[in-house]
Amino acid sequence: MWETVIGLEVHTELSAKSKIFCGCDTSFGAKPNTQVCPVCAGMPGSLPKLNIAVVERAIRLGLALNCEIRRSCKFDRKNYFYPDLPKAYQISQLYSPICMGGYMEIGGKRIGIREIHMEEDAGKLIHDSGFTYMDFNRCGVPLLEIVSQPDFRGSDEVIAYLEALREMLLYLDVSDCKMQEGSLRADINLSVRPIGGDLGVRTEMKNLSSFRAIGRAIEHEAARQTKILESGGKVIQETRRWDDIKGESYSMRSKENAHDYRYFPEPDLLPLEIDEQWLARIRRGIPELAHQKRDRYARDFGLAVSAAAALTAHRNIADLFEDLTRESAQPLEVANLITGEIMRLMNRTNTLSEDLRIDAKKLATLISLVINAKISRNSYKQAVGEVFMRDTDPREYITKHGLMMISDDNAAAEAVNAVLAENPEAVKDYKCGKDKAFGFLMGQAMKKLGGAADPKTVGNMLREVLGDC
Ligand code: ADP
Numbered sequence: 001m002w003e004t005v006i007g008l009e010v011h012t013e014l015s016a017k018s019k020i021f022c023g024c025d026t027s028f029g030a031k032p033n034t035q036v037c038p039v040c041a042g043m044p045g046s047l048p049k050l051n052i053a054v055v056e057r058a059i060r061l062g063l064a065l066n067c068e069i070r071r072s073c074k075f076d077r078k079n080y081f082y083p084d085l086p087k088a089y090q091i092s093q094l095y096s097p098i099c100m101g102g103y104m105e106i107g108g109k110r111i112g113i114r115e116i117h118m119e120e121d122a123g124k125l126i127h128d129s130g131f132t133y134m135d136f137n138r139c140g141v142p143l144l145e146i147v148s149q150p151d152f153r154g155s156d157e158v159i160a161y162l163e164a165l166r167e168m169l170l171y172l173d174v175s176d177c178k179m180q181e182g183s184l185r186a187d188i189n190l191s192v193r194p195i196g197g198d199l200g201v202r203t204e205m206k207n208l209s210s211f212r213a214i215g216r217a218i219e220h221e222a223a224r225q226t227k228i229l230e231s232g233g234k235v236i237q238e239t240r241r242w243d244d245i246k247g248e249s250y251s252m253r254s255k256e257n258a259h260d261y262r263y264f265p266e267p268d269l270l271p272l273e274i275d276e277q278w279l280a281r282i283r284r285g286i287p288e289l290a291h292q293k294r295d296r297y298a299r300d301f302g303l304a305v306s307a308a309a310a311l312t313a314h315r316n317i318a319d320l321f322e323d324l325t326r327e328s329a330q331p332l333e334v335a336n337l338i339t340g341e342i343m344r345l346m347n348r349t350n351t352l353s354e355d356l357r358i359d360a361k362k363l364a365t366l367i368s369l370v371i372n373a374k375i376s377r378n379s380y381k382q383a384v385g386e387v388f389m390r391d392t393d394p395r396e397y398i399t400k401h402g403l404m405m406i407s408d409d410n411a412a413a414e415a416v417n418a419v420l421a422e423n424p425e426a427v428k429d430y431k432c433g434k435d436k437a438f439g440f441l442m443g444q445a446m447k448k449l450g451g452a453a454d455p456k457t458v459g460n461m462l463r464e465v466l467g468d469c
Pocket residue numbers: 005006007008009147148149150151189190191199200201202258
């Protein structure tokens with residue numbers, strides 16, 4: 001019997017505002033070649049300067065992944081010739097990466113992290129009607145590469161790891177992880193071996209950027225290699241390209257080795273020294289992570305595991321939950337509101353969690369109104385929608401549309417008495433045991449009050465008065 005062995009190299013583009021070795025803007029989608037300077041364009045004589053915001057992000061992630069942070073680390077040049085790389089080398093870390101030897105727990109299993117290193121991205125080639133255009137905006141955009149041990153045994157584990165990693169990168173504000181913008185991409189190293197045997201020969205599929213494609217590519221490659229091995233053949237060590245549309249992979253080139261890149265220490269950058277104080281400061285700034293929040297929500301607020309998971313899937317949602325809970329002191333009501341109405345509205349309007357902006361104070365006002373039976377559940381939903389769509393002031397909205405329920409018992413009593421006087425037949429039916437008559441009378445009373453009354457109060461009053469008839 002065979003088993004699949006997978007190791008991942010994940011590249012993530014950092015949320016730092018400027019590039020790794022110059023001050024150019026990193027924002028996505030700008031006009032081609034408008035975010036370039038002599039340094040990131042590789043002009044002779046220009047010198048790189050390390051962006052400290054990149055180092056801080058690398059350390060933050062390293063600490064969250066239980067890595068050892070090197071007190072002194074260096075950069076190296078990886079030389080290769082390709083039109084998207086005007087310098088003809090990439091500055092990376094081969095010999096002493098900043099973070100070493102960590103792990104991530106997924107579903108009770110430990111996935112080893114071999115290292116995390118910092119490097120720069122290359123530019124982008126755009127092929128169009130027989131021409132190739134070069135956009136150097138992405139040259140020098142900071143990347144972290146997170147290299148795992150070959151600890152995965154199937155696509156489920158890989159996807160679970162990537163989801164957890166994505167969540168962590170977002171919580172730590174290391175990356176925005178927009179997969180459609182290529183902010184998170186994975187190289188999949190995969191081999192097949194007899195269960196428990198020695199590591200087999202692997203292939204590598206580069207640059208996959210959707211969870212679905214990653215899952216499919218793994219299944220396909222594992223099956224391809226198993227078939228080769230079962231028929232007594234040998235897997236060739238090579239780089240393969242996954243074509244997600246065809247659902248097939250094909251060979252791109254034989255695997256390159258480190259010596260193909262003529263690595264050598266980057267002479268234009270000093271070694272980076274990280275002292276204890278700096279490290280301690282970064283450690284203190286690490287926020288509570290998603291899995292820690294999940295445990296706390298379940299423990300402190302008695303939330304179901306599924307609700308706690310939904311509320312922590314994105315930091316923005318968790319922040320909203322916590323703000324609203326602080327404002328309203330009604331954690332269960334808040335959890336229901338967010339996992340119900342708010343998420344429904346987000347779906348309907350295609351709002352991503354990272355783009356959610358909603359005023360917690362305004363929502364808290366509505367929660368307090370509905371909890372104290374000042375507005376009906378229906379009006380509550382309606383007003384939540386208004387706050388979500390138009391940032392409407394909830395009190396003004398409720399007043400303007402007459403949604404405040406009449407809590408004044410006199411008005412309710414008056415209405416109940418009038419209804420009974422007007423409908424002697426129904427009163428008789430009720431006395432003869434016809435339950436339907438009660439519903440009818442109730443409906444009439446609510447109508448008289450314009451729907452603006454607490455049905456429970458009116459119902460109780462009606463029952464009381466009918467009992468006396
Ligand atoms: P390279 O120098 O080609 O990048 P590395 O040794 O750095 O190779 O490993 C890259 C990734 O491949 C790591 O995530 C590692 O866990 C994984 N890997 C290495 N050997 C195997 C193997 N035989 N099967 C599956 N994955 C492997």
